[in-house]
Every structure is written in C-alpha cells, then in structure tokens.
Amino acid sequence: MNFEYNEKTQALLEKLRAFMKDEVYPIEQEYIHAVENGKDRWKTPAMMQALKQKAREAGLWNLFLPEEYKPYGAGLTNAEYAPLCEEMGRVLFSSEIFNCSAPDTGNMEVLAKYGNEAQQEKWLVPLLNGEIRSAFAMTEPAVASSDATNIETSITRDGDEYVINGKKWYTSGAMNENCKIMVVMGKTDFDAPRHQQQSQILVPMDTKGVTIVRPMAAMGFYDEPIGHAEVLFENVRVPAENLLVGEGKGFEIAQGRLGPGRIHHCMRLIGCAQRALDMACERVESRIAFGKPLAKQQSIRETIAKMHCDIEQARLLTLKAADKMDRYGNKVSRDLIAAIKIVAPTMACNVIDDAIQMHGAAGTSQDFVLSAMYAYARTIKLADGPDQVHMMQLGRNLIADKNA
Ligand SMILES: Cc1cc2nc3c(=O)[nH]c(=O)nc-3n(C[C@H](O)[C@H](O)[C@H](O)COP(=O)(O)OP(=O)(O)OC[C@H]3O[C@@H](n4cnc5c(N)ncnc54)[C@H](O)[C@@H]3O)c2cc1C
Structure with missing residues (x-):
C-alpha cells in the first residue's frame, strides 16, 4: 500500500495548484460578482472563456476522462484524478475552467461509452473542446425520482422520430445559454420488465416543444450561470437516431x-x-x-x-x-x-x-x-x-x- 501520489499526479497537482493560485483565487470574488450582477444571469462571464483557454494550453484539460477513453482525455486513473478533482473543488466554479464540471463530465462519458460515431461527432467533440455545455434530465416533480423506475416521461416511436412528453426539474446546467444538448431519460415501453422500460435520448435545447419553465433554487442559491431548470417537454420530436444504444437501455x-x-x-x-x-x-x-x-x-x-x-x-x-x-x-x-x-x-x-x-x-x-x-x-x-x-x-x- 502506497499513500504517496505518483510522479505524474504530483507534477499535475503542482501545475494545477499554481494555476489556482495565479489565475483562479485572485478572480474568485470578481467572477461571483460578475455572475450576480451581469445583465443576463444565465450567461457565463467572458473571463471563463479566457481561463479555459489558459487551462487548455497548460495541459489541464479533460483530466476526468480515464485511460479507456484515450485519445479523448488525459488518460488518468481515478486514483490519479482524485487529488486534482479535490483541488478544483476548493473553488465552486473552477471545475468548468478545466472542462471537468458536472453534468458535462457524466454526459461526455456517456457519449464516449454509448454514443455512435455521428452522436460523438455532433455532441461529444464540442463538449470535449469546451465549446458547448449539456444537461441530464431524469428527475421529475410528479414522482419520487430517487427510485428511477418511477419516472413517467414518455418517449414514443413515431416513424423516423421519437416523441417526448413529460416534465423534469432540477435539470442542472439547462439554464445556461451555452447548454445545447440534454440527455433525457424516459420510458419507451411502460409494460416491459421494471428495469427495461427506460431509454435515454439526446434532445437539442432548441427543439420545438422544449420549454424552460423556471430556474429552481437549491437552498436559496440559483447557482447562476449554470442553474437547475424545470423543463417541460410537449410533443418534442427528435430523429430516431438520437436514441442512445437502444430501447430499454436507459x-x-x-x-x-x-x-x-x-x-x-x-x-x-x-x-x-x-x-x-x-x-x-x-x-x-x-x-x-x-x-x-x-x-x-x-x-x-x-x-x-x-x-x-x-x-x-x-x-x-x-x-x-x-x-x-x-x-x-x-x-x-x-x-x-x-x-x-x-x-x-x-x-x-x-x-x-x-x-x-x-x-x-x-x-x-x-x-x-x-x-x-x-x-x-x-x-x-x-x-x-x-x-x-x-x-x-x-x-x-x-x-x-x-x-x-
Ligand atoms: C442541486 C441539485 C441538482 C440536481 N441535479 C440534477 C440533474 O442534473 N438531473 C437530474 O435528473 N436530477 C438532479 N437532481 C435531482 C436529484 O437527483 C433528486 O432530487 C434525487 O434523486 C431524489 O429524488 P426526489 O427529489 O424525487 O426525492 P424523492 O424520491 O421524493 O425522495 C425523498 C426522500 O425520500 C427518502 N427516501 C427515498 N428512498 C428511500 C428509502 N428507500 N429509504 C428511506 N428513505 C428513502 C430520501 O431521504 C429522499 O431524499 C438534483 C438535485 C439537486 C438538489
């Protein structure tokens, strides 16, 4: 058993700590102020883009993606990533600077693992480049969503399309103007065995029938500019190829x-x-x-x-x-x-x-x-x-x- 971080991790940690010291802590209050006082509370302050660029140039980018997803990520193991992720956790908004923030990380992993080539080209590549953001919509106000088999949103096949109807909430990230894609969990077959009723489908934010109802507060905080949205899906139509993996795999x-x-x-x-x-x-x-x-x-x-x-x-x-x-x-x-x-x-x-x-x-x-x-x-x-x-x-x- 070795409790020391290996050389690769120590070198990255040193670099990350220096970046946090030089670039992040000095602007922490300014960033929070810019978010709270900006004209549009759901627009990411311009300084974020500049910081992302610097982080990328410093080689501090997509550190979360493990070895199996090379060449996409940094190829770190979970144990190697742990102290780096911890360091980012010291400033609430800083994970985004390194393209390591939720829910994008989970969505990127899903796209890398389960997406087909076309889905990866369209959504994974811009996410890996930090050009767009994404959201994951599972929880629903109407049902106890801690038991995911309860969810009621329907995903119904109609010719070459799927039609989605339902209401989600606490969809983190969906308020942000740069959020372009949602991974939506719903049911394609209400009569299938309990864990085979659900499917996941990609829904671009600008699809007709998608309405952001309101931002949800979390303990009084709206977590601008990312936010947690209540989202209504009314006869939302997406191409059948937007389904991830297949029906019943949600x-x-x-x-x-x-x-x-x-x-x-x-x-x-x-x-x-x-x-x-x-x-x-x-x-x-x-x-x-x-x-x-x-x-x-x-x-x-x-x-x-x-x-x-x-x-x-x-x-x-x-x-x-x-x-x-x-x-x-x-x-x-x-x-x-x-x-x-x-x-x-x-x-x-x-x-x-x-x-x-x-x-x-x-x-x-x-x-x-x-x-x-x-x-x-x-x-x-x-x-x-x-x-x-x-x-x-x-x-x-x-x-x-x-x-x-
Ligand atoms: C800030 C924030 C961000 C979030 N982001 C997202 C997101 O991006 N996407 C998304 O889909 N969801 C998101 N969620 C929702 C979150 O995942 C759900 O709130 C959670 O899964 C619980 O579901 P629920 O709120 O419906 O609670 P319910 O299912 O109604 O459960 C209520 C409570 O019942 C208790 N309970 C449940 N089961 C048991 C049991 N077996 N035994 C004893 N007690 C039990 C638990 O204490 C639970 O908190 C977010 C929530 C918050 C607060």
Whole structure:
C-alpha cells in the first residue's frame, strides 16, 4: 500500500495548484460578482472563456476522462484524478475552467461509452473542446425520482422520430445559454420488465416543444450561470437516431454514468471541506475574543483537530474506492462508491458548518464562500441518489454477502 501520489499526479497537482493560485483565487470574488450582477444571469462571464483557454494550453484539460477513453482525455486513473478533482473543488466554479464540471463530465462519458460515431461527432467533440455545455434530465416533480423506475416521461416511436412528453426539474446546467444538448431519460415501453422500460435520448435545447419553465433554487442559491431548470417537454420530436444504444437501455446507461459522477462529487467535496478548514485555521488565529486569539481556546483546537480527522478519513475512503474502480471496474466497486457517497457530503456539511461557526456572522456573509459551499455540500446528500437509497443498497449488499 502506497499513500504517496505518483510522479505524474504530483507534477499535475503542482501545475494545477499554481494555476489556482495565479489565475483562479485572485478572480474568485470578481467572477461571483460578475455572475450576480451581469445583465443576463444565465450567461457565463467572458473571463471563463479566457481561463479555459489558459487551462487548455497548460495541459489541464479533460483530466476526468480515464485511460479507456484515450485519445479523448488525459488518460488518468481515478486514483490519479482524485487529488486534482479535490483541488478544483476548493473553488465552486473552477471545475468548468478545466472542462471537468458536472453534468458535462457524466454526459461526455456517456457519449464516449454509448454514443455512435455521428452522436460523438455532433455532441461529444464540442463538449470535449469546451465549446458547448449539456444537461441530464431524469428527475421529475410528479414522482419520487430517487427510485428511477418511477419516472413517467414518455418517449414514443413515431416513424423516423421519437416523441417526448413529460416534465423534469432540477435539470442542472439547462439554464445556461451555452447548454445545447440534454440527455433525457424516459420510458419507451411502460409494460416491459421494471428495469427495461427506460431509454435515454439526446434532445437539442432548441427543439420545438422544449420549454424552460423556471430556474429552481437549491437552498436559496440559483447557482447562476449554470442553474437547475424545470423543463417541460410537449410533443418534442427528435430523429430516431438520437436514441442512445437502444430501447430499454436507459437504466443500464444511468448506472454506468453514476459511478464516476458520484465519486467526482466526493472528491470536490473533500476540496471544499479542506478549504473551509484552511479558512477556519486562518480566521481563529487573527480573531481575538476574551483576551486571546480564538486559536488559543481548547474547544476551537479540538474542533479543528476533529475537522482534519473527518476530512482525512473521507479522503482515504475516496482513494480506496477510486483505486478499486481502477483495478476491478466500477461495478465491482459499487459498495465502496456507495460508502463514500454516504460519508463525504455529511462530512463536508459538518466541516463547513464548523468553519462558518468560527467565522461568526461573516461566515454566513457574501464576503466568504462558506455559505455557498455549505449549500453545495447539502444538496449532494440528495443529488446522484439520496443518502438513504445508498444506505439501503449498501446494507442490502452487505447482508447478502455475509449470507451468501
Ligand atoms: C442541486 C441539485 C441538482 C440536481 N441535479 C440534477 C440533474 O442534473 N438531473 C437530474 O435528473 N436530477 C438532479 N437532481 C435531482 C436529484 O437527483 C433528486 O432530487 C434525487 O434523486 C431524489 O429524488 P426526489 O427529489 O424525487 O426525492 P424523492 O424520491 O421524493 O425522495 C425523498 C426522500 O425520500 C427518502 N427516501 C427515498 N428512498 C428511500 C428509502 N428507500 N429509504 C428511506 N428513505 C428513502 C430520501 O431521504 C429522499 O431524499 C438534483 C438535485 C439537486 C438538489
């Protein structure tokens, strides 16, 4: 067992840290201000494009795509990508700079793995180049979508086309003006066996019948300029060749995308939590209460120590899951992926909450990024499967394994 990052990872990490220090932290507040005060809240500020260009030139591009997708990605293993993704997680919008942000990463993996040549040419190439953005529409307001077999959106074959009807919400990314394509999950056969009813289909955003109803808030944040949309599909017609793989394969594709997507969220959350701890350590050194710096209070030191322990535990579990994915594949690693998806969001919520407390009122203010970080961490207890569903499945597997 070796706990050191290999040379390739260390070199990339050094480069990424330098990029974050020189290019990202200095403009963090400016970017947030530009988003909040721009004329169009769903338009990505111009500085993003310039940063993307620099990142690409620096070789910090598409780092998330593992070896199997070469020549598309950087060819890193999950374990090699983990500390890099963590570093990006320190600034909420920074993953996009390196073309490593959700939901594009999941959509690119789906297109690389399941798309045909024409679909890849039309959608994967511009996504890999960071020219467009994308969304994934599965969750529906009308049904408990944590059980994906419940979804009701219909995808009906009509000659050379499919006709889509339904309503989705929390479709992340769909508010952004640069979002050009949605991967939509619906049902092609309501009478088929439970896990063969679903299919996934590509729907360009400008297709007739697609209506953005409203942006959805997540803990009061609208996450501009990306956003989470409520989307109505009314007799939306797309060519039959927009279907991914084939009818009845939707569930299989969804499972395939969620493994890497889930662990990437955990990696980012570890970065978020680490930054919150770093900020807390600085704050308690400079803030004087009752005659001495907060840092000299025993309870503050204990909390700081506990924050560190919790982050380190989650980091090691993430790396163990990533390593198993690299060695044995995503399917065999499902229990460790579930375990870290249960652990990381709650860990991050608790650590960020402690950091907010140590900052006092400032921790809740617009001058610090902690409240937005907290909201992000809290929503990941729901997104990509609520904690309870992961616990239900992990518990079931563990009991079954013991009794096999
Ligand atoms: C910020 C954000 C971004 C999102 N982005 C996307 C996106 O891009 N695309 C997309 O399709 N969806 C997205 N989602 C939606 C997310 O995936 C769903 O909210 C999630 O799957 C839960 O579905 P639901 O909201 O319908 O909750 P429900 O299915 O109604 O479940 C409600 C609660 O019931 C509990 N529960 C469920 N099953 C069990 C069980 N077996 N045992 C015990 N308790 C249980 C859980 O606590 C769960 O939270 C996003 C959500 C958020 C908050």
